[in-house]
Amino acid sequence: MLRYFYDNKLIRFEEEIPANWEEAIRFSGRVMKNQNLVTDRYIDQVISDVKEYGPYIVIVPGVAMPHSSAKNEGVIGTGIGFTIMPKTVSFEEGNEEKDAKLFFMLAAKDSEAHMQNIANLSDMLMEEDMVDDLMKVRNMEDYVAVMNKHEK
Template sequence: MLKEFVKQGHYKFAREAADWEEAVRMSCETLERDGTVESNYKEDIISCIKKYGPYIIIMPNVAMPHSQECARGVHKTAIGFMKLDKAVSFAPGEEDKEAKLFFTLASCNPEQHLENMTKLSELLMNEGAVKALMQAQTPEDLLRIQEDYLD
């Protein structure tokens, strides 16, 4: 999975984001760049978070930004990865609602999306891989983590 992020250019490393909204926008940049999603997609995700709360926080330090399947402006099924050095808070005062790792989902093919979700689940269940991702700074780090923990 991490190899795919590197191969497709669906990865971003950043120091920090001003707030969770900027973090969501940043997490969509690599998917926008190659036409996987249109620019409206990030705003749709932000609207959903404002409406439903920080549902995208799936575990401490890990966010999975997404809108509904087959969302408007989604042209390919993919996942984008972003790592922030400084966590961003989705609910001030709630440490378990902070995120450094972002796995941004785009889906228009249910079978491929399910396969992506399975791979992502396997990755996130691997404590060593998640710890290593928290330290990653380069695409080479992603490839090394893939090799060390997932192959």
């Protein structure tokens, strides 16, 4: 899966520190917009969903999976974008369990593809040392080293 991000130019090393979680979601949407997978409408919906349902997108400490419904009109194509923030972003003040630095934005044209993307991403994140290794990545050279370490 790490090669997927690399080969499809769906990885971004964010340089700007987001002011808050909303801005972090917008930043994580940039790589998806650049590859014509989503529009601002989709990103706005993700933010709206988090406001309505809480920080459900923080799936484990340090990792966020911004996504919304496959029915959203802002979805142009199916894919996952990976953005590494320069610093941890808090979704819930005082709760480190809801902080994230690694953002995997999902978009899918149908529910089946959406569920498959979640399953593939979950499998990757459960690999031993994967999250810890990705948290240390600062640039493409670091990323390639982690990718090579985890390739099967």
